[in-house]
Amino acid sequence: MGPTAFPAWAAPTQAQPHDASPDTDHCPHRVSPPPAVDESEVVAPGSTTPSPLPVHSPPVGGEALGGCGVVADSSAGRVPERLTSAAWLVADLDSGAVIAAKDPHGRYRPASTIKVLLALTALRSGIALDKPVTATADDWSAEGDSCGMGPGGKYTMRDMMIGLLMVSGNDCAHVIARDLGGVDATLTKMNELARSLQAYDTRASTPSGLDAAGMSTSPYDLAVIFRAAMQNSTFRDIIAMPNHPFPGYPKRPDVPGDVDHPGYLMQTSNHLLLEGDPGVLGGKTGYTDDAQKTFVGAVKQDGRTVLVVQMYGLSTADDNYWDQARSLVAYGAHAPREAKVGELASTSDERATTSDGERASTSDGARAGVATTEARTSQGVAYQDSTSGWSVRILVGLVGLLVALLLLLLALRLIRRR
Structure with a gap:
């Protein structure tokens, strides 16, 4: 069935059937997201609504992932019940194997x-995390969730990155976009990166995730993007933080009766992490009226690092969205190691795995200083790999050997003349 403005399965006060997940078998969202329930995607007069992104053929990740219903390896057993999400995905973060998915x-x-x-x-652009940040009126008046910046506050770009991922601060997103050259330049960079990761269902229309015309992604793409992000040590550190002291700011002289705004302990919106579930590596939440609840995250359980994605779902009266994530x-x-219906697209800059299966990546200091391999790759600049470096060394060695031989021959000739 196609989604309505207020789907019955989304109402949190009504009794739900045993499995309230919408039927997507007939591919209602193969080209475009469900219809908007508000006017957030109405373009300004004189502007054109972006055309839907082309549907990639063959489907990235394998033919089985081209289906729109549930696709799962039978060896993994019965998929979880009572899922409200229209679409979801379960994968092995380390191997990239997709174990099961819906649409x-x-x-x-x-x-x-x-x-x-x-x-x-x-992070791939080499953002300087220790760089001081001066908040502007445009920053602290950003629509939606915020970290709570204000004039006179002393912040760093690290605070912005933490606030962005921990509490979905749209004010932080605005600051980061400004640092990357402005909203338009940032969207261009984001969409170029998505394409380089083979996330072809993804188009960012706002840096923060606020709904706007043309915005889209998919469970597959979110898994690919999150997996790529988890190869970055700074991202991994931040996404695993349950809380962070966010700076305050002094009273505003332009606001009558205002008082000082003290700093506060910011807490993650990821309830798996906040509630102390074992093995949680981190995750990112999202919600708008049009998107409904979304989540992407990773948990290490029973020796396996599981990546889950949930899209277009809600909690219900007797079925919490976080419990659904736990069931996924x-x-x-518990799925067999060989269970697989597809695979997440790999990136050209994936690092070698360490002994515990985690990805090695560039240090924060290197990112804040000279351009890293990741930054150069994202900008399309060629760089030498280790093989090329050894080739240069061998060539220099051969040239040195040739010079030595010539000098030896010259010395022998001089000896004979004597």
Whole structure:
């Protein structure tokens, strides 16, 4: 069935059927997300609504992922019940194997999960995390969730990155976009990065995830983007933080009766992390009226790192969205290692895995200083790999050997003349 303005399955006060997940078998969202329930995607007069992104053929990740219903390896057992999300995906973060999914390439709105793409874009651009930030009126008046910046506050770009990922601060997203050259330049960089990751269902229309015309992604794409982000040590550190002291700011002289605004302990919106679930590596939440609830995250359970994505779903009266996430994690953790219906697209800059299966990546200091391999790759600049470096060394060695031989021959001739 196609979604209505207020789907019955989304109402949190009504009794729900055993499995309230919308039927997507007939691919209602293969090209575009569900219809908007408000006017957030109405373009300004004189502007043109962006055309839907082309549907990639063959489907990225494998032919089985081209289906729109549930696709799962039978060896993994029965998929979790009572899922309200129209689309979801379970994968092995380390191997990239997709264990099961529902409408994996269906187009949905990302809401604030798109901030993962913004964060990765900023980190690959070599953002200086210790750089001081001066908040502007445009920053602290940003629509939606915020970290609570104000005039006179002393912030760093690190505070902005943490606020972006921890509490979905749209004010932080505005600051980061300004640092990347402005909103338009940032969106261009974000969308170029998505294409380089083979996330072809993804188009960022706002840096923060606020709904706007043309915005879309898919469970598959979110998994690919999050997996790429988890290869970055700075991202991994931030996404795993349950809380962070966010600076305050002094009273505003332009506001009568205002008082000082003290700093506060910011807490993550990821309830798996906040509630102390074991093995949680981190995740990113999102919600708008049009996107409904979205989530992407990873949990290490029973020796396996499980990546889950949920899109276009809600909690119900007797079925919490976080419990649904837990059931997807448990399903992936208990699946046989060989269970696989597809695979997440790999990136050209994936690092070698360490002994515990985690990805090695460039240090924060290197990112804040000279351009890293990741930054150069994202800008399309060629760089030498280790093989090329050895080739140069061998060539220099051969030239040196030739010079030595010539000198030896010259010495022998001089000896003979004597």
